[in-house]
Amino acid sequence: MNYLMRRLATFPLVLLGVSILVFVAIRMVPGDSITAMLGTEAGLLTPAQRDSLAAYFGIDQPWFIQYWRWIGGILHGNFGISVTYGRPVLDVILERFPLTLELALLSMIIALAVGMPAGIYAATHNEKPSDLGVRIVAMIGQSTPSFVLGLLIIYALSAGFGVLPAMGEFAPLWQDPLRNLSQLILPAITLGFAFAASVTRISRSAMLDVLSDDYVRTARSKGASARSVIWRHALPNALIPVVTLSGIEFGYLLGGAVIVEQIYALPGLGRMVLDAILQRDYALVQGAVLFIAFNFMIVNLLVDLAYVALDPRIRLGEQ
Amino acid sequence: MTPLLSVRDLRVGFGRDPQANEVVRGVSFDIADGETLAIVGESGSGKSVTALSINRLIDFGGGRITGGAMTLKRADGSLFDLTTAAEPQLRAIRGAEIGMIFQEPMTSLNPVLTIGTQIEESFRLHRGLTGRQATAAAKEALDRVRIPDAARRLKYTPNQLSGGMLQRVMIAIALACNPRLLIADEPTTALDVTVQAQIMALLAELKRETGMSVIFITHDIGLVAGIADKVMVMQNGQAAEQGELSQILDRPRHPYTQHLLHAVPHFANGSATRVDGQRDRGESTEPALKVDGLVVRFPLKSNFFSRATGAVHAVDGVDFDLMPGETLAIVGESGSGKSTTAKAVLGLVRSTRGSFSVGSRKASAERSAKPVQMVFQNPYASLNPRLAIESILAEPVIANGGRMDSETRAKMASLLERVGLPVNSLQRYPHEFSGGQRQRLCIARALMLNPSVVVLDEAVSALDVSVQAKVLELLVELQREFGLAYLFISHDMAVVERIAHRIAVIYAGQIVEIGDAASVLSKPQHSYTKKLIAAVPTIDRRREHFEIDTRQVPSLVRPQGFEPAPARWERFGPDHRARVEA
Numbered sequence: 001m002n003y004l005m006r007r008l009a010t011f012p013l014v015l016l017g018v019s020i021l022v023f024v025a026i027r028m029v030p031g032d033s034i035t036a037m038l039g040t041e042a043g044l045l046t047p048a049q050r051d052s053l054a055a056y057f058g059i060d061q062p063w064f065i066q067y068w069r070w071i072g073g074i075l076h077g078n079f080g081i082s083v084t085y086g087r088p089v090l091d092v093i094l095e096r097f098p099l100t101l102e103l104a105l106l107s108m109i110i111a112l113a114v115g116m117p118a119g120i121y122a123a124t125h126n127e128k129p130s131d132l133g134v135r136i137v138a139m140i141g142q143s144t145p146s147f148v149l150g151l152l153i154i155y156a157l158s159a160g161f162g163v164l165p166a167m168g169e170f171a172p173l174w175q176d177p178l179r180n181l182s183q184l185i186l187p188a189i190t191l192g193f194a195f196a197a198s199v200t201r202i203s204r205s206a207m208l209d210v211l212s213d214d215y216v217r218t219a220r221s222k223g224a225s226a227r228s229v230i231w232r233h234a235l236p237n238a239l240i241p242v243v244t245l246s247g248i249e250f251g252y253l254l255g256g257a258v259i260v261e262q263i264y265a266l267p268g269l270g271r272m273v274l275d276a277i278l279q280r281d282y283a284l285v286q287g288a289v290l291f292i293a294f295n296f297m298i299v300n301l302l303v304d305l306a307y308v309a310l311d312p313r314i315r316l317g318e319q
Numbered sequence: 320m321t322p323l324l325s326v327r328d329l330r331v332g333f334g335r336d337p338q339a340n341e342v343v344r345g346v347s348f349d350i351a352d353g354e355t356l357a358i359v360g361e362s363g364s365g366k367s368v369t370a371l372s373i374n375r376l377i378d379f380g381g382g383r384i385t386g387g388a389m390t391l392k393r394a395d396g397s398l399f400d401l402t403t404a405a406e407p408q409l410r411a412i413r414g415a416e417i418g419m420i421f422q423e424p425m426t427s428l429n430p431v432l433t434i435g436t437q438i439e440e441s442f443r444l445h446r447g448l449t450g451r452q453a454t455a456a457a458k459e460a461l462d463r464v465r466i467p468d469a470a471r472r473l474k475y476t477p478n479q480l481s482g483g484m485l486q487r488v489m490i491a492i493a494l495a496c497n498p499r500l501l502i503a504d505e506p507t508t509a510l511d512v513t514v515q516a517q518i519m520a521l522l523a524e525l526k527r528e529t530g531m532s533v534i535f536i537t538h539d540i541g542l543v544a545g546i547a548d549k550v551m552v553m554q555n556g557q558a559a560e561q562g563e564l565s566q567i568l569d570r571p572r573h574p575y576t577q578h579l580l581h582a583v584p585h586f587a588n589g590s591a592t593r594v595d596g597q598r599d600r601g602e603s604t605e606p607a608l609k610v611d612g613l614v615v616r617f618p619l620k621s622n623f624f625s626r627a628t629g630a631v632h633a634v635d636g637v638d639f640d641l642m643p644g645e646t647l648a649i650v651g652e653s654g655s656g657k658s659t660t661a662k663a664v665l666g667l668v669r670s671t672r673g674s675f676s677v678g679s680r681k682a683s684a685e686r687s688a689k690p691v692q693m694v695f696q697n698p699y700a701s702l703n704p705r706l707a708i709e710s711i712l713a714e715p716v717i718a719n720g721g722r723m724d725s726e727t728r729a730k731m732a733s734l735l736e737r738v739g740l741p742v743n744s745l746q747r748y749p750h751e752f753s754g755g756q757r758q759r760l761c762i763a764r765a766l767m768l769n770p771s772v773v774v775l776d777e778a779v780s781a782l783d784v785s786v787q788a789k790v791l792e793l794l795v796e797l798q799r800e801f802g803l804a805y806l807f808i809s810h811d812m813a814v815v816e817r818i819a820h821r822i823a824v825i826y827a828g829q830i831v832e833i834g835d836a837a838s839v840l841s842k843p844q845h846s847y848t849k850k851l852i853a854a855v856p857t858i859d860r861r862r863e864h865f866e867i868d869t870r871q872v873p874s875l876v877r878p879q880g881f882e883p884a885p886a887r888w889e890r891f892g893p894d895h896r897a898r899v900e901a
Contacts, residue, residue, distance in 0.1 A: 214426040220376055222441050222492065223414035226406075236431045311431055312476040 007301055014297060015290060019074075022289040023067050026282055033057050033083050036280040057083060059282070070286065079290075080283030084276065089287035092272065097291075098172060100269040103184055103191065103260075104253035108246060110192030115199025116242065122200070123207035124230060134200065141197025150190040150263040157186075170267055187264045191257055195249050202245050206238035213237070239310050247303035251296040322349035323392050323532050324373065324500060330386035331365075331372050337383035342368050344556040345387070350549075352499070355526065355533040357547035357564075359540050359579070361783040365556035366536050370504050373534070374417045375401060375409050391416065394499065415445040418493030422505040424485035428477040434461075434488050435473030441495035460491040464521060482653075483514035487521065494525060501526075502534045507542070511652035512810060516854035519545055538783065540583050541813070541856040544568060552576045568858050582785040584813035586855045589840030591816050595799070598642055598820060598835070598894065606640040606676075607804035608664065608691070608772045613637040613673035615656070615663050619876065629878050633659040635828035636883060637673075643771065644798060646805040648819035648836070650812065650851065654875070656828040657808045661774045664806065665693055677772065689719060692765035696777035698757035702749040708735075708760060709745040715767045734763040737800075738793060755786035759793065766797070774806045779814060791818055812855045816840055821894070824848045828875055829883070834895030844889070844897035 034053050035042045045053070054060040058069065073080060079089040122134040157163045171179040210216065211234055219233040256270025269288065276284040307314045331343040343365040350356050360366040371377040372384060389401040393416060404412075413419075421427045429437060438457040442448040448456055454473065461469035464487040477485055486506060493501060503522065507515035523546060526533055535546055543550055544564070551561035552575065560573035571577045585591075615634040634656040641647050651657045662668045664675060677690045692715070695701040702711055712731045713723050721727060732742050738759040740752075749757060758778065765773050775794070779787045795818065797803060809815050815822060816836065823833040824847065832845040843849045887899040 214421060214423055215429040217376060217379070218419075218421065218427045218489070218492070219429070219440075220379060221374060221413055221419040223410045223412070223444050224440065225410060228440075233429050233432075237429070313430055313478045 004301075007304075011294070011297055015293060018293040019071065019286065019290055020067075022286050023063075023070070026277070026280075026285050027063060029277070029280070031280055032059060033280040033282065036278070037083070070283070074290075079287040082276070082284040083281045084279045084284065089283050092284060093269070093288055093291050096267055096269050096272050099170060099184075099266060100254060100256050102173060102180075103188055103257065103266070103268065104250055106184060106188035107191040107195050107253060108250050110188055111195035111199045111249070112242075112246065114192070115196035116203050118196070118200040119203030120207055120230060120235070122204045123211060124226075126208060131204075134204070138197040138200040138204075141193050142201070144194065145259075146190055146194060146257070147259045147263060149193055150187070150260055153186055153190060154263070183264075183266070187257075187260045187266060190260050190263075191253065195253075198245055198249065199242060203238060203242050206241045207234060210234045210238045236310060240307060243303055243306050243310065247299050247306075251299040254295045254299065255292040320351070321392050321398070323352050323354075324350045325390045326369075326373070326387070327389075328387040329369065329372060329389060330384065331368050331377060331382050332385045333382050337385050341385060342382075342556050343372065346551075346553070346556070346558050347387075348549075348551055348558070348561060350500070350532045350534065353526075353530045353532055355535060355546055355548045357535045357537060357543040357550045358553060359537055359543055359550060360553035361538060361579075361785065363555075364553040366553045367504055368556075369553070370419075370502050370534060370536050373401065373500075373502060374413050374419060375404070376413075376419070378406075391500075411445075414441050414493075414498070415496045416498050417500045417502060418496075418498035419502045419504065420486070420489045420493045420506045423509050424482050424489050425477070425509070427489055428485055430477055433474055433476055434480070438473070438488070438492050438495060441492055445496045456495070460495050461488070463494070463525070464488070464491045466491075482510055483517060486510060486514075486518055490518075490521065490525070494529070494531075497529060498531065500532050500534070502536070504536045505538065506535075508538070512812070513652060513850060513854040515542075515856070519856070522546065539856065540568075540579055540784075541585065541858050544858040545856055552579065578785065580858070582788045583858075584784075584788070584791075584811075584817050586813040586816060586852075586857050588852070589816065589837045589842075592836040592840065593646075593795075593818065593820060598645060604642065607643045607645075608641040608806070609676045610640070610660075610664065611638050611674045613660065613663055613675075614671045615659050615668060616671045629876055630881075632828050632875050632877050632881070632883070634663065634670075636886065637825070637828075637830055639823055639830070639833065641772065641804045641806060643804050644802045645821065646798065646807050646819045648807045648809060648815040648822045649825055650809060650815055650822060651825035652810060652851075655825045656875075657825050658776055660825070661693070661776050661806060661808050664772075665691055665774060689715070689768050690771045691774060692768060692770040692772075693774040693776065694758070694761045694765050694778045697781050698754055698761055699781070701761060702757055704749050706748075707745070708747055708749070711749070711760065712745075712764055712767055715764060719768065730767060731763075734766055737797070738763045753786075754782055755790060758782060758790055762790075762793070762797070766801070769801075770803070772804045772806060774808070776808045777810070778807075780809065780811060787814070794818065812840070812852060813857075824851065829886070829898070832895075832897040834892065834897075838892050838895040842891065842895075844891050844895075846900060848897070 034045070034050065034057070038045070051060065058066060061069075070080060077090075081087065082089050082092050085092050118134050118138070122131045125131045170183060173180045207230075216229060216233055219229050224233070254269075256268045256273060258270035258274050260266070261268040261271045269292070273285065273288045275281075276288065326349070327347050329343055329346045330341055332338055332341040334340045346365070346369055348356060358366045358369060368377060368382060371380065372382070373389060375384075377384070384402055387402065391399045391401055391412070393399050399412065401409075401412075428434065435454065435457050438460050439448070439453040442453045442456045446456070457473055458469045461472060466472055466484060466487055472480070477488075480488070489506075506522070507518050510518060519542070522533070525531075533546070535543070537543060547564050549561065550564055550567040552559045552567065552573065554575045559575045560567060560571065567576060568580070571580055613634055614632075614636055616630040616632055619629045619631065637656075637660055639647060649657045649660060659668060663670045706714075709731065712734070713727055716727050717723065731745065735742055735744055740756060740759055740763070744752075744760075749760070752760065761778075778794075779790050782790060791814065794805070798805060805818070807815065807818055819836045821834065822836050822839040823830050824839070824845065825831070826847045832839060832843065832848045839848065840852065843852050888896045889899050890896045
């Protein structure tokens with residue numbers, strides 16, 4: 001508990017660093033919101049019009065005043081107004097987040113449900129043809145870009161079965177679960193395939209390591225069955241690298257999956273951030289990056305807590 | 320009468336072509352009920368492979384039985400063919416009729432499961448016990464191996480227990496279902512000598528209680544005397560000689576057995592100490608190394624920001640001096656602070672208090688910038704596998720501002736020759752050398768900077784006995800030739816007796832006894848020294864009985880600001896004193 005408090009206390013520090021980085025980075029991109037919004041017509045603005053627009057967007061001030069205003073607003077729960085949507089940044093983000101979270105969770109479930117058994121199977125059939133088969137599929141999964149896989153799935157479904165993935169307006173889970181799942185299952189498979197490939201590879205190598213450990217030999221000398229050796233003795237010891245990898249991949253997916261969202265026309269965080277950058281929607285980019293960083297930190301914390309649950313030798317912050 | 324286990328012409332091979340890669344090449348032996356067979360051999364002799372073949376665990380290590388027969392007499396009197404049995408049948412044998420314990424108790428227990436769960440597993444598998452019955456049986460099993468406070472310890476995970484305790488847990492697991500055969504594969508090699516004595520005593524007692532047979536595998540022929548009825552000496556996958564204990568130890572016929580018995584440094588209670596280079600009383604030479612009031616403490620903090628709440632007193636007030644050409648052995652058990660002392664002398668750990676002075680070499684000709692050098696325990700881990708020998712030897716010189724010039728090259732060549740390695744070794748890599756050769760390389764590396772003091776931290780412990788003897792010989796020659804002072808850190812009393820002029824016994828971070836080797840070993844005064852010496856196995860002590868001691872090692876964690884009481888010493892000779900015990 002004490003540990004949890006201390007970890008949470010470091011969050012504001014990290015977020016402060018992230019906020020400065022993103023604030024500076026987005027302003028280093030040439031162009032501004034006015035040009036982005038009006039395109040070539042921005043050149044027709046009189047200096048007076050341009051000034052008043054800049055004052056409207058708040059970009060007429062020196063950068064440190066802009067930063068100060070932004071941070072001050074955040075402390076009061078106000079992340080600013082998105083220029084493109086004309087609505088509070090936090091509302092825009094929270095509207096998009098459930099889809100991204102659900103997609104990330106589904107992909108991870110698929111990845112673990114497929115990848116871990118495949119990895120364990122390959123490890124226990126080391127150097128046999130079946131192991132080679134699993135390794136080849138995993139290699140393909142890791143090296144196939146998601147747009148190729150996504151397009152292949154759509155093509156196979158439409159050409160082979162005449163079915164098209166459910167498109168159209170996105171239905172949140174709590175409104176229409178069936179429609180929601182039918183919209184998300186293909187993107188989740190597309191993302192989960194590559195994720196599962198990494199999980200397969202890492203659980204295979206972790207299991208191989210563990211299976212040659214002394215305590216596995218001890219378990220066998222007791223007369224334990226192959227199944228008990230694998231599930232009871234080896235697997236809990238092989239989980240740490242799998243948890244680490246899953247945590248990183250999951251945290252990454254929480255930042256949105258631009259390409260897959262694009263292919264399946266899903267309104268997720270990834271496309272939102274991309275559009276916001278193209279539109280120089282400073283407030284939205286900054287808010288979204290902070291939000292994504294915060295999520296990543298939460299995931300990391302959960303991963304560390306999982307380590308403790310898995311391995312009694314790991315103690316958090318105590319000696 | 321049918322033997323419990325009969326092995327005939329056993330052959331075991333590895334790899335894709337097991338017939339071509341045989342490591343066990345035709346071994347035969349019998350074990351009767353209640354009998355103990357010791358299998359002795361050096362690394363690579365095939366002794367462990369033989370052991371792992373009996374319960375067919377070798378199948379999981381890539382081995383194949385390529386020939387021969389192994390027959391086990393089961394509890395109901397039927398004969399069971401171990402060589403051809405299928406895996407499910409073998410599982411019913413393993414743990415129930417054949418128990419096994421291994422060399423490394425620290426890694427042989429599953430780190431994520433409680434020891435209770437791991438003991439209960441045997442009862443679940445072979446006795447069908449579950450829930451509270453299994454827990455009760457597990458507690459009984461722990462009581463049996465004399466672990467105090469068993470009920471509470473069942474909930475511990477392995478990281479919370481010491482090596483000796485863990486080996487007891489292993490024994491509890493192996494004996495849970497009263498197997499009639501116990502295979503013990505080097506069960507005490509990783510343990511301290513006093514703990515080893517305890518485990519041996521426990522095994523002997525359990526053997527008496529249960530009447531089981533034991534196969535005891537060891538590289539230490541001295542350990543055999545205390546436990547075995549019969550001995551089999553293995554070399555290159557074959558039995559060089561086997562027979563009754565007394566016949567093998569007293570009238571060995573095979574040259575290899577004779578060589579083994581000869582090569583093992585037998586502990587002789589101080590009568591085999593060195594006679595050369597004794598310390599000259601009243602001389603005025605400056606010591607090569609003088610250590611005064613060395614204290615090393617590691618503060619304990621509950622977290623990064625808070626203040627220290629206590630400290631581990633790893634070394635707590637150690638003084639000694641070391642003359643040129645002299646060997647001071649520091650003996651003690653793991654955790655006693657002997658390695659920390661060495662590291663502090665080298666500056667590898669920061670000392671909390673205390674001073675060192677490193678004297679000049681006798682002549683002033685070649686004073687070294689780094690007068691203290693070190694040779695480490697594991698020659699397999701202490702040479703960088705990616706560097707050629709040339710780079711490895713040049714490294715200390717270059718790290719101290721020297722360069723790879725003709726002088727350095729000449730030095731490398733002469734040192735290589737001096738430690739007995741061919742000069743063409745320079746272009747080769749560490750994996751091309753054997754363990755003994757690697758340790759010679761480490762010695763050559765340590766001598767590159769013309770040190771006056773060499774710290775040898777368990778420098779021969781990882782070597783096979785016959786190699787060990789040769790390396791010790793080399794060390795003595797180099798000492799005479801270069802006037803080196805050795806700080807020799809070891810847990811092995813027999814080796815210490817061969818090389819030390821003086822001995823310091825260290826216990827819980829403090830020297831409890833120090834003096835010339837002959838008097839410390841022949842007339843030990845401190846109770847800990849006595850205990851240490853009594854625990855040394857020798858071939859002359861047959862079937863000796865040890866008292867079982869279940870005390871845990873004292874904790875070195877002290878509250879903040881704790882200072883030990885100043886030492887009071889009692890003299891027992893011109894150069895022999897022991898700490899007065901409270």
